[in-house]
Amino acid sequence: MKISLLLAFIFLSINSQAEIIFDDSYVLQRNLGGEGSFVANFGSVVSFKQPVTTMSPELQEKHITGDGLFEKNFSDDPTRSDYGLGPAYNNISCASCHIRDGRGSLPVVNNNTWTKLGQNEAIFLRISIEPKVNAYVANALHGEPLPVPGYSTQLFHLGSYHLRKNAPNVGQAEVWMKYEYTNFTYADGQVVKLKKPIFEIRNPYDLSTDESGQTTSRIYQSDVRMGPRMTPPMIGLGLLEAIEQKDILALADRDLSAWGVKGRPNWVYDVEKQKNNFVNVYSLGRFGLKANTPSVLHQGLGAFRGDMGVTNSFFPEESIAGTPLIESILPSLKKEVNISDEDALNVVFYSQTLAVPSRRQGYLEADIISGGKTFKTVGCANCHQPEFVTGQHSIEALSYQRIAPYTDLLLHDMGEGLSDNRRDFQASGRDWRTRALWGIGLTKTINARGGFLHDGRAATIEEAILWHGGEAQMSRDKFAALPAAARTEVIKFVNSL
Amino acid sequence: MKLVNFVVATLIFGSVAVAGPLEKAVIDNVSKNVILQTYADLAARSADMLVAVKNLEAVRTQENLVKAQQSWIAARIPWEASESFLYGPVDSLGIDPMIDTWPLSRIDLDSVLNSGQKITTEYVRPLGVNLQGFHTLEYLLFGNGIDSNTKDIASFTQQQFDYLIATATLQAEYTHKLHYAWTTQADPDDASMPGYIDVISKPGLDNPIYSSEQAVMFEYVNGILGILDEVANGKLSDPLGGDISHANVELVESPYSWNSLADFENNIRSVYNIYTGTYGTHKGTGLKDVIAQTNPELANRVEQRILQAMQKIKNIGGANNMPYNKAILNEQGRALATEAINDLNGLFQLVESEVLPLFQ
Numbered sequence: 125m126k127i128s129l130l131l132a133f134i135f136l137s138i139n140s141q142a143e144i145i146f147d148d149s150y151v152l153q154r155n156l157g158g159e160g161s162f163v164a165n166f167g168s169v170v171s172f173k174q175p176v177t178t179m180s181p182e183l184q185e186k187h188i189t190g191d192g193l194f195e196k197n198f199s200d201d202p203t204r205s206d207y208g209l210g211p212a213y214n215n216i217s218c219a220s221c222h223i224r225d226g227r228g229s230l231p232v233v234n235n236n237t238w239t240k241l242g243q244n245e246a247i248f249l250r251i252s253i254e255p256k257v258n259a260y261v262a263n264a265l266h267g268e269p270l271p272v273p274g275y276s277t278q279l280f281h282l283g284s285y286h287l288r289k290n291a292p293n294v295g296q297a298e299v300w301m302k303y304e305y306t307n308f309t310y311a312d313g314q315v316v317k318l319k320k321p322i323f324e325i326r327n328p329y330d331l332s333t334d335e336s337g338q339t340t341s342r343i344y345q346s347d348v349r350m351g352p353r354m355t356p357p358m359i360g361l362g363l364l365e366a367i368e369q370k371d372i373l374a375l376a377d378r379d380l381s382a383w384g385v386k387g388r389p390n391w392v393y394d395v396e397k398q399k400n401n402f403v404n405v406y407s408l409g410r411f412g413l414k415a416n417t418p419s420v421l422h423q424g425l426g427a428f429r430g431d432m433g434v435t436n437s438f439f440p441e442e443s444i445a446g447t448p449l450i451e452s453i454l455p456s457l458k459k460e461v462n463i464s465d466e467d468a469l470n471v472v473f474y475s476q477t478l479a480v481p482s483r484r485q486g487y488l489e490a491d492i493i494s495g496g497k498t499f500k501t502v503g504c505a506n507c508h509q510p511e512f513v514t515g516q517h518s519i520e521a522l523s524y525q526r527i528a529p530y531t532d533l534l535l536h537d538m539g540e541g542l543s544d545n546r547r548d549f550q551a552s553g554r555d556w557r558t559r560a561l562w563g564i565g566l567t568k569t570i571n572a573r574g575g576f577l578h579d580g581r582a583a584t585i586e587e588a589i590l591w592h593g594g595e596a597q598m599s600r601d602k603f604a605a606l607p608a609a610a611r612t613e614v615i616k617f618v619n620s621l
Numbered sequence: 622m623k624l625v626n627f628v629v630a631t632l633i634f635g636s637v638a639v640a641g642p643l644e645k646a647v648i649d650n651v652s653k654n655v656i657l658q659t660y661a662d663l664a665a666r667s668a669d670m671l672v673a674v675k676n677l678e679a680v681r682t683q684e685n686l687v688k689a690q691q692s693w694i695a696a697r698i699p700w701e702a703s704e705s706f707l708y709g710p711v712d713s714l715g716i717d718p719m720i721d722t723w724p725l726s727r728i729d730l731d732s733v734l735n736s737g738q739k740i741t742t743e744y745v746r747p748l749g750v751n752l753q754g755f756h757t758l759e760y761l762l763f764g765n766g767i768d769s770n771t772k773d774i775a776s777f778t779q780q781q782f783d784y785l786i787a788t789a790t791l792q793a794e795y796t797h798k799l800h801y802a803w804t805t806q807a808d809p810d811d812a813s814m815p816g817y818i819d820v821i822s823k824p825g826l827d828n829p830i831y832s833s834e835q836a837v838m839f840e841y842v843n844g845i846l847g848i849l850d851e852v853a854n855g856k857l858s859d860p861l862g863g864d865i866s867h868a869n870v871e872l873v874e875s876p877y878s879w880n881s882l883a884d885f886e887n888n889i890r891s892v893y894n895i896y897t898g899t900y901g902t903h904k905g906t907g908l909k910d911v912i913a914q915t916n917p918e919l920a921n922r923v924e925q926r927i928l929q930a931m932q933k934i935k936n937i938g939g940a941n942n943m944p945y946n947k948a949i950l951n952e953q954g955r956a957l958a959t960e961a962i963n964d965l966n967g968l969f970q971l972v973e974s975e976v977l978p979l980f981q
Contacts, residue, residue, distance in 0.1 A: 164981050166836035166848065168843040169708040189724035199751065202729040216722070216751065223712055232714065232809045243750040244718045282749065292733065293748045447763055486832065526948070569830045573713040573808055583811070 140389070150528055151496030154487060156562040156621065157360050157480025158525025160181035165485040167569040170473040172225035172359050174479045175330040183477070190474025193467050194218045198434055200284040208462030210289045211453050212280035212295040212444045214248040215431055218471070221246040221355040225478055226570035228355040229242040230321055230580045233302055238324065241281050241299040245525045246355045247580060248431070249279040249299060249323060252546060255412035266406055267549040274330050274342045274447050278430050279350065287453055288329055296449060297328035297343060302451075306489040308590045310604055310611075316590060320541075320581050323352060329449050349553070351544025353413055356581035359563050361411065361420050361475030364529060368523045369408050375509060375532045385506050385595045387534030390557070392549045395422045395438050400429045410533050413578045414548040415557035428463070428471070436468045476519060480562045487620040495613030498606065502614070503599035507532050507558040529620065530561035539593020542577065554594055565619035578591060585618050586611070626774040643911060644834040649673045650898045650905035651841065652822040658900050659891070666696035667796040670758070678782040689785075690762050690771065694880060696792075697755060698699045701887035705848040705895050708840060709817040710802035714809070719795050722750040725757045733784065737950055753788055756959050759877045761785050766877035766946065807877045819821035839876045839980045841908055845892045846972055852888050852934075853965035856881075861949050863959055864903050868949040874980045879944030886934045889965075910981060926968045933961035 155161035160176035175187040197217045198209035215221050221228055228246020233239045241247070252269035269277045279422035280295035288294055300380050303319040310316075342348070376387050387539040390409035396419060397405040409415035411423040421438070429439035444450045450457075486492070499505060508530040517523045535555040545553035556578060564585070567574040575582060592600040603614060673692035677685040700721065711717050729752055738744060745753060761781050764772035798809075801816075808814040813943070821840075824831035831837045860872040875881045894900050898907030913920035937948050937957045948954025 166832070166839040166981070167830075168836075168840050168844045169712070170847060188854070192859070195855075197722060197724065197751070199724055201724075201726055203728070204724065205869060206724065216718075217750070220718060220750075229713060234809060240745055240747065244715045271978070285726070285732045285749070285752070292736075292738075292744075293729075293752070334680055484832070571713050572709060572814075572820070572830065573810075 128413050129191075148497055148500065150505075151493050151499075151617070152488070153510075153526075154483045155480075155526050155530040156483065156530075157363055158522075158527045160395065160479055160525070161308050161482045162479040163482040167481070167484055167566040169224055169570055170479045172357055172478060172563060172564045172570055174480045174481070176362070176477045176519075176521045177520070179477060183473075183519070183521070186470060187474050187477050190470035190472070193463070193471045194222075194474050198432055198462075198535055200417050202456065202458055204600045207458065208432070210282075210284045210433040211442070211457065212283045212449065213247075213431065213433040214278075214280055214282060217432070217606065218427070220244055221431065222358050223571045223574070225358040227357055227567050227574040227576070228580060229571055229573035229575050230354070236302050236305075238300045238302050240326075241301060242405065243282065243524065245281075246350055246522045247321075248281065249325075249350045249352055250544075250546060250548075251279050251343070251348060251350045252274060252277050252548075254343075254346060254349050254547060266391060266393070268549055269546070272342060272348055273539075274441055274449075276447070278443065279325070280433075280443065284453070286558075287449065290560060291327055291329075294327065294329075296444070297341075298326045300324045308604075310608070312608060314608065316586060318581075318587055318590060319583075321352060321579050323350070324372065327351075348543070349546035350422075351546040351553070352579040354560070354575060354578060356413070357563060357567075358475055359478045360480040360527070360529060360560065361423075361478065362517065362519055362522045363480070363514055363525060364410055364531075364560065365420055365476065365513050366517035366519075366525070367410075367527075367529075367533065368515035371512060371515075372410075372533050376534055380473050382505055383503050383506055383595075385503075386537065387507060387532050387536055387558070388550065388551050388555075390548075392418055393417050394418045395426070395553055399438060409549065409557070412548075413556060413559075414537055414551035415533060416548045420476045424472050425468055428468070434463055436463050437461055437465050438468070452559075473519075476522070478531075481566060483620050484565070491613045492617050495610075495615070495617030496620075498610055498614050499617055502602035502605075502606070503596075504614075505530075506599065507534070507536055507596065508561055508593050509558075528562060528621075531558040534558060536596065537594035538596060541591055541593045544578070561618060561621050563621065585615050589615075629765070636845070641904065643718055644838065647898065647906045647908065647911055648822050648824070648834055650893055651907060652818055653905075654903050654905050655894045655898065655900045656821075657719055657800075657803055657818055657930050658903070659703045659706075659894070660796075660803050663696065663699040663703065664793075664796040664800040666692070666699060667789075667793045669787070670696045671793045673783075674762075674785045674789045678786060681774055681777065681782075686762070690878070692769050692775075692879065693755070693758055693762055694883070696796075697875070697878075697880060697884065698731075698887055700755065701884045702891040702894065704851075704888045705844045705891040707842070707847070708844060709821065710799055710807055712797065713807070714802060716795050716799045718750045718754075720754040720792055720968075721756070724751065725754075726751040726761060726849060727760065730757060730760070730784075731752050731910055734778065734780045740787055741900060742787045743786040746791060747786065752789055755792070756877075757788050758785065758792065759875060759880075761788075763877040763879075763885070765877060766944075770877065770944070772880040776865050804928065827925055834895070838908060838911065839977075841895050842972065842980050846969060846977070847941075847974065848888050848892060849930075849965055849969040852885050853962045853969065856888075857934075857958055857962050857965075858884055858946075860945070861955065861962075863954060865950065865952065867956075870946045870949065873946040876944070876946045879946070881945035882934055882938055882948075885945075886931050889931045889934065893931070896927060897924060908976070912976065915979075923968075923971060923976060928972060930961070930964050930968050933957075933964045 159180040162174035199206045200209040251272050271277050283298045285292050289538045306318050308316045331341045391406045392409040394407040407418035411417045417423040425436050425438045428434040509532040510528045514525045518566035535551050537554045538556045543554040576588040670692040673689040677689045764771050803818050804816045807817040862868045875884050896908050898905040909920045
């Protein structure tokens with residue numbers, strides 16, 4: 125924070141034309157993650173793997189301990205000490221999806237033929253059913269996703285070898301993927317090729333043949349909704365948690381009707397409240413691509429149980445508990461949860477305390493500053509809110525920090541092009557939580573194939589912008605209407621974050 | 622406005638050295654003669670390993686088993702010597718977990734071997750990452766590693782031979798892809814993407830990943846720090862436990878071949894290679910030469926500490942050349958392991974506090 129303020133002071137003092145007014149000072153802020161930012165002139169493959177720098181040595185140690193568990197490969201062998209994987213899962217460690225704590229990438233799809241999601245993918249499908257309205261009210265007052273009977277709310281494409289006799293290492297079903305391509309053409313004739321992954325489910329475990337000879341599965345029924353989820357970066361999560369609820373709700377109260385923008389909070393199930401016997405077990409959603417989880421703890425330990433099948437005291441049941449798939453394997457599973465509270469909370473701490481990298485060399489170049497100003501004038505900053513001061517957090521280093529996450533943590537209708545047609549609490553299929561942009565310019569440094577948006581479809585920032593619709597349509601159109609040089613400036617600004 | 626920005630930028634970045642011919646030469650040498658050559662050797666030796674296991678299956682003798690074991694050890698060297706530069710395609714193509722996931726799932730592997738299924742490459746390909754790669758091959762070639770690091774050729778089943786060939790085929794395929802991604806096309810889905818060698822050895826403002834020579838060298842140093850930390854505080858420390866009663870041999874990597882200490886030494890060898898620009902008999906310029914321009918004493922001190930760390934790891938085995946899964950159950954071995962860990966952490970501190978700032 126100090127460096128940024130100093131910079132702003134220097135800049136304002138020597139800029140005789142005073143073109144940079146205070147409201148635009150965000151374009152000058154270097155340490156987006158506050159005083160604990162990881163400051164470096166260059167990006168590196170480990171830029172997202174740094175602890176908040178202002179923590180005490182004891183807390184740095186705790187962070188490193190959590191890192192060990194984040195990187196740990198779990199085993200499905202009950203005789204081993206690292207047992208806990210599966211029996212149905214999407215990957216074998218946190219770090220296998222969160223590649224170096226950054227974004228994941230889609231599988232290699234040669235010649236755009238249907239390709240089976242294999243091992244070590246950073247994407248999976250969320251699933252649920254959408255019953256009639258009355259049934260919905262009765263079963264899910266707050267809009268909780270309803271599990272697909274016999275499945276759950278997540279499709280596990282991997283499984284222990286012995287989970288399915290005729291489909292080794294397949295979980296509930298195989299997931300196959302390829303792309304649909306479209307072109308976007310600017311008024312000046314420039315064409316950008318856009319791609320969107322589409323998915324197909326094959327070989328579900330409950331496939332059966334009815335009396336008429338038709339094969340069917342519950343996952344193929346018309347009320348099933350599904351949406352892909354690509355792993356997001358891990359940086360700055362504790363800082364997002366430290367933003368005061370009132371500041372987020374204040375953003376929801378803004379009148380941005382002239383832009384067609386109306387951010388909404390998601391109110392979601394909170395496992396910590398449940399564990400502490402609260403009557404109201406719902407909290408403001410902040411994490412997950414639809415803001416469907418309230419805290420780093422809930423998000424992280426839910427992913428342990430969900431993505432890897434590693435149970436813990438917050439999520440003690442196997443992810444496929446109560447479904448026929450688990451029955452044959454049930455006797456071989458250990459009864460106790462797979463990781464201790466100490467381990468679980470160390471991983472949560474690790475996830476809360478990954479520093480946001482500073483902006484790099486060159487971030488004060490004229491075209492980047494110009495792009496930063498245009499970022500606001502075309503409306504990007506309506507949702508990609510650049511300025512917050514955090515409130516008090518249990519981790520002192522995260523408290524009272526001036527941060528620039530570039531998100532309002534609210535849901536926005538992003539249009540049909542991005543819709544997954546799947547409800548998640550108050551989020552509709554078209555709704556997504558504004559993604560934080562801090563560190564986004566390092567995406568390719570960390571993972572050269574890293575993809576943007578909820579399913580990793582966008583290979584570049586430009587593609588991601590062009591997919592914006594719904595409430596972001598006006599901003600997208602204003603961006604698209606800019607001269608090519610101005611568009612490049614906006615992209616350079618985003619890449620400087 | 623540009624002038625103003627330049628002034629501000631100078632204030633902030635004034636300490637960053639301007640890249641000269643030496644920096645360019647270092648990047649060229651390290652990228653082409655160290656990194657690329659390591660991957661070339663990995664691909665070639667993995668192909669050799671496939672030949673060796675096929676020969677073993679064709680002529681089932683103890684001698685051919687030893688040759689296959691030696692081919693595994695030979696392929697393991699460049700892989701472990703690549704772990705200070707785990708950036709680029711090895712991550713973005715997901716190759717690291719496909720060829721080196723630890724632990725393997727022995728319970729699942731036994732299930733596969735006893736399943737009665739015909740074991741082919743295409744059968745193994747979609748199986749778990751914990752059923753493929755170096756450690757699966759290691760277990761099949763060397764046995765369980767408890768009392769010895771070899772097995773009787775007579776104990777092999779046809780299923781084990783089939784699994785060996787299938788896994789070695791995939792290993793050769795993945796390592797070839799990795800080399801190809803560095804030389805020719807970094808992203809198989811993007812024909813416009815050059816080989817990663819061009820990405821890392823041609824930094825500049827039009828490079829989406831490395832904007833300058835300093836950025837590349839910053840990456841080199843961070844890679845060095847990463848593997849120093851992993852060897853000290855993961856590979857060596859995790860199995861060691863706080864005391865002998867908490868030693869956990871399950872956590873020792875490469876326990877079947879008893880090759881753990883050689884693995885770790887080669888990890889630090891990869892640090893040495895990047896630092897000095899050395900690979901095998903090749904000697905070029907490395908990070909050391911850049912540091913030596915302004916601080917030759919530091920440049921030499923770091924090199925000596927790297928060599929010392931390698932020696933400390935080698936020492937853990939003691940006079941009897943104990944494998945690490947035995948050494949951690951032995952007081953002397955534990956003391957030597959602790960010494961090596963402390964030494965590596967000292968080297969980490971040195972690089973972090975005195976080398977990294979030169980490139981930050």
